[in-house]
Amino acid sequence: xxxxxxxxxxxxxxxxxxxxxxxxxxxxxxxxxxxxxxxxxxxxxxxxxxxxxxxxxxxxxxxxxxxxxxxxxxxxxxxxxxxxxxxxxxxxxxxxxxxxxxxxxxxxxxxxxxxxxxxxxxxxxxxxxxxxxxxxxxxxxxxxxxxxxxxxxxxxxxxxxxxxxxxxxxxxxxxxxxxxxxxxxxxxxxxxxxxxxxxxxxxxxxxxxxxxxxxxxxxxxxxxxxxxxxxxxxxxxxxxxxxxxxxxxxxxxxxxxxxxxxxxxxxxxxxxxxxxxxxxxxxxxxxxxxxxxxxxxxxxxxxxxxxxx
Amino acid sequence: xxxxxxxxxxxxxxxxxxxxxxxxxxxxxxxxxxxxxxxxxxxxxxxxxxxxxxxxxxxxxxxxxxxxxxxxxxxxxxxxxxxxxxxxxxxxxxxxxxxxxxxxxxxxxxxxxxxxxxxxxxxxxxxxxxxxxxxxxxxxxxxxxxxxxxxxxxxxxxxxxxxxxxxxxxxxxxxxxxxxxxxxxxxxxxxxxxxxxxxxxxxxxxxxxxxxxxxxxxxxxxxxxxxxxxxxxxxxxxxxxxxxxxxxxxxxxxxxxxxxxxxxxxxxxxxxxxxxxxxxxxxxxxxxxxxxxxxxxxxxxxxxxxxxxxxxxxxxxxxxxxxxxxxxxxxxxxxxxxxxxxxxxxxxxxxxxxxxxxxxxxxxxxxxxxxxxxxxxxxxxxxxxxxxxxxxxxxxxxxxxxxxxxxxxxxxxxxxxxxxxxxxxxxxxxxxxxxxxxxxxxxxxxxxxxxxxxxxxxxxxxxxxxxxxxxxxxxxxxxxxxxxxxxxxxxxxxxxxxxxxxxxxxxxxxxxxxxxxxxxxxxxxxxxxxxxxxxx
Numbered sequence: 001x002x003x004x005x006x007x008x009x010x011x012x013x014x015x016x017x018x019x020x021x022x023x024x025x026x027x028x029x030x031x032x033x034x035x036x037x038x039x040x041x042x043x044x045x046x047x048x049x050x051x052x053x054x055x056x057x058x059x060x061x062x063x064x065x066x067x068x069x070x071x072x073x074x075x076x077x078x079x080x081x082x083x084x085x086x087x088x089x090x091x092x093x094x095x096x097x098x099x100x101x102x103x104x105x106x107x108x109x110x111x112x113x114x115x116x117x118x119x120x121x122x123x124x125x126x127x128x129x130x131x132x133x134x135x136x137x138x139x140x141x142x143x144x145x146x147x148x149x150x151x152x153x154x155x156x157x158x159x160x161x162x163x164x165x166x167x168x169x170x171x172x173x174x175x176x177x178x179x180x181x182x183x184x185x186x187x188x189x190x191x192x193x194x195x196x197x198x199x200x201x202x203x204x205x206x207x208x209x210x211x212x213x214x215x216x217x218x219x220x221x222x223x224x225x226x227x228x229x230x231x232x233x234x235x236x237x238x239x240x241x242x243x244x245x246x247x248x249x250x251x252x253x254x255x256x257x258x259x260x261x262x263x264x265x266x267x268x269x270x271x272x273x274x275x276x277x278x279x280x281x282x283x284x285x286x287x288x289x290x291x292x293x294x295x296x297x298x299x300x301x302x303x304x305x306x307x308x309x
Numbered sequence: 310x311x312x313x314x315x316x317x318x319x320x321x322x323x324x325x326x327x328x329x330x331x332x333x334x335x336x337x338x339x340x341x342x343x344x345x346x347x348x349x350x351x352x353x354x355x356x357x358x359x360x361x362x363x364x365x366x367x368x369x370x371x372x373x374x375x376x377x378x379x380x381x382x383x384x385x386x387x388x389x390x391x392x393x394x395x396x397x398x399x400x401x402x403x404x405x406x407x408x409x410x411x412x413x414x415x416x417x418x419x420x421x422x423x424x425x426x427x428x429x430x431x432x433x434x435x436x437x438x439x440x441x442x443x444x445x446x447x448x449x450x451x452x453x454x455x456x457x458x459x460x461x462x463x464x465x466x467x468x469x470x471x472x473x474x475x476x477x478x479x480x481x482x483x484x485x486x487x488x489x490x491x492x493x494x495x496x497x498x499x500x501x502x503x504x505x506x507x508x509x510x511x512x513x514x515x516x517x518x519x520x521x522x523x524x525x526x527x528x529x530x531x532x533x534x535x536x537x538x539x540x541x542x543x544x545x546x547x548x549x550x551x552x553x554x555x556x557x558x559x560x561x562x563x564x565x566x567x568x569x570x571x572x573x574x575x576x577x578x579x580x581x582x583x584x585x586x587x588x589x590x591x592x593x594x595x596x597x598x599x600x601x602x603x604x605x606x607x608x609x610x611x612x613x614x615x616x617x618x619x620x621x622x623x624x625x626x627x628x629x630x631x632x633x634x635x636x637x638x639x640x641x642x643x644x645x646x647x648x649x650x651x652x653x654x655x656x657x658x659x660x661x662x663x664x665x666x667x668x669x670x671x672x673x674x675x676x677x678x679x680x681x682x683x684x685x686x687x688x689x690x691x692x693x694x695x696x697x698x699x700x701x702x703x704x705x706x707x708x709x710x711x712x713x714x715x716x717x718x719x720x721x722x723x724x725x726x727x728x729x730x731x732x733x734x735x736x737x738x739x740x741x742x743x744x745x746x747x748x749x750x751x752x753x754x755x756x757x758x759x760x761x762x763x764x765x766x767x768x769x770x771x772x773x774x775x776x777x778x779x780x781x782x783x784x785x786x787x788x789x790x791x792x793x794x795x796x797x798x799x800x801x802x803x804x805x806x807x808x809x810x811x812x813x814x815x816x817x818x819x820x821x822x823x824x825x826x827x828x829x830x831x832x833x834x835x836x837x838x839x840x841x842x843x844x845x
Binding site: 015018140141144148156159247250255266270 | 775784
C-alpha cells in the first residue's frame with residue numbers, strides 16, 4: 001500500500017510538468033502579445049518591456065527560467081496588472097472559489113446520494129420518477145441556463161436571495177445559496193443516477209438476500225450492508241466531479257459575478273495576460289491532481305477486493 | 310420458378326417441428342427493443358426534426374439570420390401582429406405611460422397601486438402592456454384625448470410604417486441601342502460595364518477608371534494590412550505593388566467589374582427606392598412587388614420590394630433587430646454540426662488509438678495509455694479556453710480544440726473491448742489464415758465492438774454541444790454574426806427581465822434537443838445491452 005501511494009505520488013510529477021510545458025508553449029506560439037494594443041509601441045519601448053520580462057531570451061532559456069520559478073512556487077509577475085504579481089491575485093481569488101466549490105460538491109454528494117438511495121429503495125414509485133426526472137434535468141440542462149433561471153425565479157420574482165454579489169456586499173451567506181445550488185446541480189444528477197444503479201445492483205446480490213433471510217431489519221440492510229458496496233462507483237466518480245466543479249465554477253462565477261479564480265481566468269484570457277493564465281491553470285491542475293490522488297487512495301481503502309502492488 | 314424464388318433457395322435452418330428459424334442479428338434485436346421504448350422513439354423523432362430544420366435552413370421561408378434591421382430592435386414574439394403593428398403598439402404604450410406619469414391620464418386608485426407595485430419590482434413590461442390596454446380604451450371612450458404633439462408622433466410613425474421599403478436589386482439589364490437586345494449587365498465584359506457606368510454618371514471613361522483604380526488600391530491595402538500587422542506604410546505599398554504584379558489580367562478585370570457593377574447596382578437601388586416610395590405613399594402599388602423598373606435611358610433593373618414593417622417575427626427579435634427564429638435555426642445548425650462532427654472525429658481518433666493499444670499491447674499500449682493518463686489529469690476545459698482565446702475565436706478552432714481533448718474516454722473503452730475480444734477463436738482463425746494486423750483490427754475487432762461505440766457516441770453528442778455552448782456563452786466560441794445556441798443564451802442573459810423571449814426560446818430549444826439526445830443514448834444502451842438496464 002505504501003509502495004502504491006509512493007508510486008502514485010511520483011506519477012503526479014510528469015502530469016504537472018506536462019501541464020506547465022503545454023501552457024507555456026501554447027502561449028509562446030500565440031500570435032499577438034500582451035503589449036499589442038490599438039497603437040503600435042515605439043521600437044525602443046517595446047524592446048525595453050521585452051527586456052524587463054526577459055522575453056528576448058531564447059525560448060528554451062525562458063522555459064527553463066519559468067520552470068525553475070514555478071517549482072519554487074513563484075508564478076511570476078502579471079503582464080497586465082502592474083501592482084502585484086500573479087501569486088497575489090491568485091491567493092486573493094482562490095479562497096472564494098474554494099468555498100463555493102466545497103459547498104457545491106458537498107451539496108451534490110449529500111443530495112445525490114440521498115435521492116439516489118430513495119429512488120433505488122422505492123423503485124418504480126413517484127419518489128423514483130421524481131428524483132430521476134430531476135437527474136435528467138441536471139444532466140441535460142447546461143449550467144448557464146440553470147443559473148439565470150434560478151436567478152429569475154428566486155431572486156427577481158420571489159426576492160429570497162440576491163441576484164449576484166459575494167459576502168462583502170452585505171447580504172452575507174445568502175449570496176452563496178444560488179451559485180452553490182447551480183454548481184451542485186450537474187454533479188447531483190450524475191451522483192443520483194450512479195447511486196441508484198449501484199444500489200439496485202447491490203440490493204439484488206446474494207449477500208443482501210442472505211441478510212434478508214436472516215431476518216435483519218430493512219434499515220440495517222440498507223445502511224449497513226448495501227450502502228458500503230454501493231458507494232464505490234461514487235467514490236470513483238469524485239475525480240471527474242472535481243474537474244466538473246472547476247470548469248463549472250468558471251461559468252457560475254461569471255453568471256453570479258463572484259470574484260473567484262474562474263472569472264479571473266476568463267478575464268485574463270481575454271487580456272492575453274500570459275503569466276496569469278498559466279498561473280491559474282497550474283493552480284487548478286495541482287488541485288485536480290491532488291484530488292484525484294486522494295480519491296484513488298480512498299477507493300483502495302474502501303474496496304478490499306482491490307490489491308495494489 | 311427458381312428465378313422468382315431465389316430467396317427461399319438459401320440454406321434455411323429448421324427446428325424439430327420443421328418450422329423455419331429466422332436468424333436474429335444484434336442490431337435487429339436492438340432495434341426491436343428500441344422501438345418498445347417510448348421515450349427513445351419520441352427522442353428519435355425530435356432529433357430527426359431538428360436535423361431536418363437545421364439542414365434545410367437555407368431553403369426555409371425564414372429571414373436571413375444576419376439581416377440587421379435597426380428599427381426592429383427587441384420586438385416581442387407575436388403570431389398575429391407584424392413588426393409595424395408591434396412598433397405602433399410600443400409607441401402608443403410609451404405615450405400612454407408617459408401621459409399617466411405626467412398626470413394627464415387618470416386611472417383608478419387600485420390600478421395606480423398595482424402599477425406602482427410593478428414599477429417597484431422592476432416589471433416595466435407589465436406596466437407598458439397594461440397602460441396600452443387602458444390607454445386604448447380611454448381614447449376610444451373619449452376620456453383621454455391625445456395632444457397635438459402625440460398625434461403628430463403617431464401620424465409620423467404611421468407614415469413611416471407605410472413607406473419604409475426594403476428593396477433588393479436582383480438584376481440590371483442593358484438594352485443595346487443598336488441591336489435592341491436586352492443584356493444582363495453582370496455578364497457583360499468589363500470594358501462595356503465601365504462604359505455603361507460612365508454614360509450613366511455622365512463622366513469620361515478616364516475619370517471613371519481613375520476613380521476605380523484608386524478605390525481598388527485602398528481595398529487591397531486594407532486586406533494586406535489585415536493580414537500583416539505592424540509594418541510601415543512603405544512596406545505596405547511594397548506589398549501592394551507585389552500583389553498587383555502577381556495578379557493576372559483576369560483577376561484585375563474581375564476586381565474592376567465588381568467595383569463598377571456594385572456602383573451601378575447601388576445607383577439603381579437609389580432610383581428604384583425614390584420611385585417606389587412615392588408609389589407607397591399614394592398607395593398606387595401593391596406590396597410586396599417584384600417588377601422591372603427603368604432606371605436611366607437604356608438601363609433597367611429587376612427590383613424586389615417589400616414593406617419593411619410587414620415582417621413577422623414569431624419568436625421576436627434580438628438587440629440588432631435580427632429574427633430570433635432564424636437565428637435559433639441557424640444556431641442549431643452550428644451547434645448540431647459541432648456536436649456530430651466533433652463526436653465523429655473524436656470517436657475516430659479514439660478507435661484508432663484505442664484499438665492499436667488494445668491489440669498490439671506491450672510498449673505501444675503503455676505509451677498510448679500513459680498519454681491518456683496524463684491528459685486525464687489536465688483541466689482540459691481550461692486549456693480549450695486558453696486555446697480559443699489565443700488562436701482566434703472561430704468555429705474551426707473550436708471544433709479542433711474540442712476534438713483533440715475528447716478522444717480519451719472512447720480510446721480507453723475501445724481498448725478494453727478489443728482486449729477482451731482479441732483472444733477469441735475467430736481472431737485466432739483470422740490470424741492463422743495470415744490476415745494482416747490492420748485487417749484484423751478494422752474488419753474483425755472494431756465492427757464487433759461497434760455497439761458499445763455507437764452508444765457511447767450518442768451520449769457524447771449532447772456533452773459536445775454543451776461544451777461548445779459553454780464556450781460560446783463565455784464569448785470564446787462562435788462569433789457574431791454567426792450564432793450558436795450557447796452564444797444566443799449568452800447574449801440574452803443581460804436583458805433577461807426586459808426581453809425574456811431572447812433567453813427563453815434558445816434555452817428551451819437547446820434543452821429539448823439535449824433531453825432528446827440523452828434519452829436516445831439511454832435507449833440505445835438499454836437496447837444494445839439489456840443487462841445494463843438501470844445502470845447509469
